[in-house]
Amino acid sequence: MFARCRACSPQTRFALAKCGGKRHLHAMLPQVIIIGRPNVGKSTLFNRLVGKKLALVDDQPGVTRDRRMGDASIAGMDFTIVDTAGWEDEDPHSLPGRMRKQTEVSLEGGDVALFVIDARVGVTPLDEEIARWLRGQTIPVVMVANKAEGAAGNAGVLEAYSLGFGEPCAISAEHGEGVVELFDALWPIIGEKSEEHEAELEAAEAAAAAAAAEGDEEDDKPLGPLKLAIVGRPNAGKSTLINRLLGEDRLLTGPEAGITRDSIAVDWHWTDPASGEQRDIRLIDTAGMRKRAQVTEKLEKLSVADARRAIDFAEVVVLLLDATRGLEHQDLKIADMVLQEGRALMIAINKWDVAEDASALFNGVRAALDEGLAQVRGLPLFAVSAKTGKGLDTMLAAAFEIRASWSKRVPTAALNRWFDDALAANPPPAPKGKRIKLRYITQASTRPPRFVVFGTRLDMLPKSYERYLVNGIRKNLGFDAVPVRVVLKSPKNPFAKS
Numbered sequence: 001m002f003a004r005c006r007a008c009s010p011q012t013r014f015a016l017a018k019c020g021g022k023r024h025l026h027a028m029l030p031q032v033i034i035i036g037r038p039n040v041g042k043s044t045l046f047n048r049l050v051g052k053k054l055a056l057v058d059d060q061p062g063v064t065r066d067r068r069m070g071d072a073s074i075a076g077m078d079f080t081i082v083d084t085a086g087w088e089d090e091d092p093h094s095l096p097g098r099m100r101k102q103t104e105v106s107l108e109g110g111d112v113a114l115f116v117i118d119a120r121v122g123v124t125p126l127d128e129e130i131a132r133w134l135r136g137q138t139i140p141v142v143m144v145a146n147k148a149e150g151a152a153g154n155a156g157v158l159e160a161y162s163l164g165f166g167e168p169c170a171i172s173a174e175h176g177e178g179v180v181e182l183f184d185a186l187w188p189i190i191g192e193k194s195e196e197h198e199a200e201l202e203a204a205e206a207a208a209a210a211a212a213a214e215g216d217e218e219d220d221k222p223l224g225p226l227k228l229a230i231v232g233r234p235n236a237g238k239s240t241l242i243n244r245l246l247g248e249d250r251l252l253t254g255p256e257a258g259i260t261r262d263s264i265a266v267d268w269h270w271t272d273p274a275s276g277e278q279r280d281i282r283l284i285d286t287a288g289m290r291k292r293a294q295v296t297e298k299l300e301k302l303s304v305a306d307a308r309r310a311i312d313f314a315e316v317v318v319l320l321l322d323a324t325r326g327l328e329h330q331d332l333k334i335a336d337m338v339l340q341e342g343r344a345l346m347i348a349i350n351k352w353d354v355a356e357d358a359s360a361l362f363n364g365v366r367a368a369l370d371e372g373l374a375q376v377r378g379l380p381l382f383a384v385s386a387k388t389g390k391g392l393d394t395m396l397a398a399a400f401e402i403r404a405s406w407s408k409r410v411p412t413a414a415l416n417r418w419f420d421d422a423l424a425a426n427p428p429p430a431p432k433g434k435r436i437k438l439r440y441i442t443q444a445s446t447r448p449p450r451f452v453v454f455g456t457r458l459d460m461l462p463k464s465y466e467r468y469l470v471n472g473i474r475k476n477l478g479f480d481a482v483p484v485r486v487v488l489k490s491p492k493n494p495f496a497k498s
Contacts, residue, residue, distance in 0.1 A: 029197055030079045030190035032072070033106050035134065036116035037126045038086025041146040045116065045173035046070065046083035067106050067250075068264055074183045077194045082106055087130050102249075112140045112189045114182075117160055119145040119153030119170065131163040142185045143168040149175055223407060225267065225280035228399055229314035231307060231338070233330055234288025236320045237350040241386035242266065242283050245396075251285055263287065263310035273393050279400065284310045291330055311337070315406065315447070316344045316399045323355035323383075327365045332372040339376060339483045342448035344406040346380045346481075348395055353385040375467075376474075379481045405482045407446050415451075415477070416440050422472050431460050449473075450485040458488040 034042045047053050050070035072081040084103040107113060115134060117127050134141050145157045148170035160168035169185050171178030230238045239251040250266055264285045271278050287303035311317055317338045321331055338345045347369060355361055362383060370377050380398050384391035419441045428436040438455040451473060470484050 030111040030193040032079050033082045033110040033113045035113050040116045040118045041173045042116055043083055048173045049081045107139055110139055114144050115141050116144045116146050119148040119156030122156040123159040140189050141165045145170050146173050225282045227282045227315040229284040229310050229317045231286050232320035236322045237386045238320050239285050242285050244386045263306045286310045315403050318346050318348050321349045323349050323351040327368045342483050344402045344482055348382045348384045352383040353388050409446050410443055410477050412442050448483045452487045452489050454489050458490045
């Protein structure tokens, strides 16, 4: 009944069961693909079905460029919904042509296609071309006439019959109208598979409960898939790098800068070549971040905001540099933003296969990082090539190690032994002859690690001494290259005036 574990992907749901030596299962959800020409409301429909504003939406056509997947549900019928780029009749080597190729590939493995037209515009020649192509595919097609609210869309709904896919579903993705009709059209196609998926989840949960009752649960709970975001300036090779890792052209790439707009998450199964261990990773591709003064268009502002949200979601962030351009001020600003958000940070210099004077470049970047990001000296730095695959496995192995440090908790006893030694080696100063007492320290949280120091007159403690404590924690307690937070806390003086 249960499918064997392979690559994790958004069209799978986790359920507890023994599989491949790990306690999880991938039960396939039915997959629904949204197809249509640009600006018919595909991303709006996607957001409506997943219940969140995941995909970027704007009035101008061609906003979506990469496939985006999300978990959707209509009246208890669960499925994976896939948003695709608008279908355009262009040269296959042009950007719109490559977007169309991505859309064509998206039908592979799909259970049903939602063919969306704009009811207010009616059927266009491009709609007819898409219909001819869909009729040559084996996938079932549900006709959807979007923007059908009010009388303005009635004519377009009637025209949709001419495309040969039966009765169209008249909906308004923006206003949530017509969802019941969409359910009625989808249920005969994917309803049974959706129910099978639900039954598998219930059976797996029952098996997990039974295993827990028998004491068969593992003591050490895994951290789950590594959430790894790739960030950087435009055209640094972020999408190309992810495609290289996946071994397929999953993300749209090309010589044009700024191709990626949405932050796209792809679940993947990586085999560590050193140990042979299989590990789950959620790779997150993001839009390139330019200097704020250069970002003037609304759509680019939305893309950058989406990239910032991806950083918040990530555990480890890889800042990708372009070896042909080296380290620039904007890279340092991106790195500082990642550290301010408390994410674990790694630096990778891409396009190493075409780097000139590689040794000098690497040493120069290292020195600039240590000077520009003095708060986290010694950030992991890697030379990689998305084209050849050089250094990628080493980078991924290090990402798991740095996440372990980012998630580590130090026992209070061991922490205070280090604290006493640090105070003995370098006692706090006594400004104006007043002694500052540092009593003890505790770790308040992880991810990122946060420590609280208790004592008296801590408001007089110099910033330099705070840095001494932070550097000591990072160096001596295994938090290298991880952003560490230290909070000073003094007891309230009952005699102080309120």
